[in-house]
Amino acid sequence: MTRTIVLAGASGYGATYLREIAELEARELVRLVGLCDLHPLNADAHKQFGDRPFDTRLDRLLAETCPDLAIVATPIHTHLPLSRQVLNAGSHLLLEKPPAPSAAEWHEILTLSQQRNLSCQVGFQSLGSGAYARLAELIATGRLGEVRGIGCYGAWSRDTAYYQRAAWAGRRELNGVPVADGALTNPFAHAVATALALDRSTGWDDIADLDTELLRVRDIQVDDTSCLRLKTGRGTVITVAVTLAAQTPSEPVIVVHGTRGRAELHYTRDLLVLDGKPEDHGRTSPLQNLLAHLDEGAPLQCDIAACGAFTRVLEHINATPAPRLIGEHWLAHEGDGPRARIYIPGVEEAVRASAEQLATFAELAEPWAV
Ligand SMILES: NC(=O)c1ccc[n+]([C@@H]2O[C@H](COP(=O)([O-])OP(=O)(O)OC[C@H]3O[C@@H](n4cnc5c(N)ncnc54)[C@H](O)[C@@H]3O)[C@@H](O)[C@H]2O)c1
Incomplete structure (x- = not known):
């Protein structure tokens, strides 16, 4: 049809x-x-x-x-x-x-x-990736044992042009309406939504406890370097530590720490690494999935009803005081004009350590975060 x-x-x-x-x-x-x-x-x-x-x-x-x-x-x-x-x-x-x-x-x-x-x-x-589906099944069937926690890390770099491309870029609000263009709620929103979906904790009431550390390196309204830690109703601890101020960018990873196994989901690459062994998968796009839903009754990958927990994180961030500017002392600069980049030396290791230890930047005693 x-x-x-x-x-x-x-x-x-x-x-x-x-x-x-x-x-x-x-x-x-x-x-x-x-x-x-x-x-x-x-x-x-x-x-x-x-x-x-x-x-x-x-x-x-x-x-x-x-x-x-x-x-x-x-x-x-x-x-x-x-x-x-x-x-x-x-x-x-x-x-x-x-x-x-x-x-x-x-x-x-x-x-x-x-x-x-x-x-x-x-x-x-990311929820249409075969790698996501396989990991969700491994968790649901107990292959990884009890899930102790899910840690996500991401280290990208955004130059000045990125923030100049649109009036809403880097904004919490624009002309009095909310925008929510922070690192956790937009560029790395997939990490948050995918971790919650892996835990089957997608409803508004599925979050028991929630805290964030929101930081920025630029003159913007939102966080560009952030750590989220929450506990779901199942008792799973989820952390998401991300930055748009990396010196050496790399693709984000979701680490599932199980008592009987460890899995890494590289959600932008449809790659699953199970106990060290890589598996490549394909994906079905949101549009193709919606067509299959309308024509054959396939379940939606991401029904808007399944964005409750994600939206609760977003609402928490909206209500949090404005992100703190990291001291110039901790920053480095590269290039100028639209290509200018600001980075936090060592932030790549910090976000990865957060995901491995399910710890916040403050707990890791990252000097630029305390
Ligand atoms: N799924 C992903 O991986 C992914 C990646 C990037 C962006 N996005 C999302 O896509 C959306 C668009 O982001 P973007 O960076 O392309 O935005 P953008 O500012 O580049 O705008 C996209 C287009 O929308 C048009 N537009 C703006 N207001 C409009 C209106 N009222 N009516 C009709 N057209 C209008 C603009 O003129 C522009 O051509 C956002 O929700 C963003 O978060 C998703």
């Missing part, structure tokens, strides 16, 4: 969807019936989809095209208003992560999708 689609947000991350839609169109699985953006299509998008209806207003485009589903890949603070338009138009929704910048907004999208009996998939693509 060919499903009709509208895409809101045609550049930035939306370009990934355009590539996927082109592939799915070639297989006659979908038909893109409209594009919505505040700005005209860039040259690539225009070459590919310049013949399709385009509008700067999603509600108007939805009324004109009546798609089976709409993808919202726009800035976080636009998710609620655009999701409302999609669901009120009677279309299923694929919403980019994080689903919303506050608990109230997440709850409104969830409630509306339930009232309208429409599916709402959230774009946490």
Whole structure:
């Protein structure tokens, strides 16, 4: 069956969807019936989809095209208003992560999708990885023994251009509305959501205890170097230690510490390392999974209802005092202009130690964190 689609947000991350839609169109699985953006299509998008209806207003485009589903890949603070338009138009929704910048907004999208009996998939693509599915099964069947804890670490680097690319980048709020673009709630949101899903603790009430250390190296409103530690209702300790101020970036890893085994999920690479042995897996994208859900009743990888615990972490961060600026003494600088990078020497070891020991930066006595 060919499903009709509208895409809101045609550049930035939306370009990934355009590539996927082109592939799915070639297989006659979908038909893109409209594009919505505040700005005209860039040259690539225009070459590919310049013949399709385009509008700067999603509600108007939805009324004109009546798609089976709409993808919202726009800035976080636009998710609620655009999701409302999609669901009120009677279309299923694929919403980019994080689903919303506050608990109230997440709850409104969830409630509306339930009232309208429409599916709402959230774009946490790590949950469609075969490596994630295999690890979840190993945990559920007891292959790793009792899970003592789940530690995640991530060390990326973001230059000045990253924060200059959009008005909402690095913001807690913009013009009075929440944005929540911190390291834990946006760039490393997959780590938080995936760790919670591995523990089968995705509901709002599944978190028993929660604490964060939020730091920053730049003149921004949000954390760029952060440690989260929480305990789930099952008693599992989950830590997530991440930075966007690494000297030597590497892909994030989720370490599951079991009494009978150890597993590492490299969620951006679909790689599972089980007791030292690597296994490569494939993945099903959020869009393909949503199509399978609509056509064959496959379970959604990430129903918006399963973002409760994640949203509770986000809401906790929203309510935490603004992140503390790390002293210049602990920082190093490289390059200038848009390519300028700031890094914390040794932060790569710190985030990894947090995941191995399930410890916070303060407990590790990282000097820049205390
Ligand atoms: N799943 C992932 O791995 C991943 C990666 C990057 C970004 N994202 C998410 O994708 C979303 C978009 O991020 P981005 O960095 O591409 O944002 P962006 O600021 O680059 O905006 C994307 C597009 O949305 C358009 N847009 C903005 N407001 C709009 C509106 N009201 N109506 C229609 N179009 C509008 C912009 O003009 C732009 O073309 C965010 O939720 C982000 O967290 C997900």
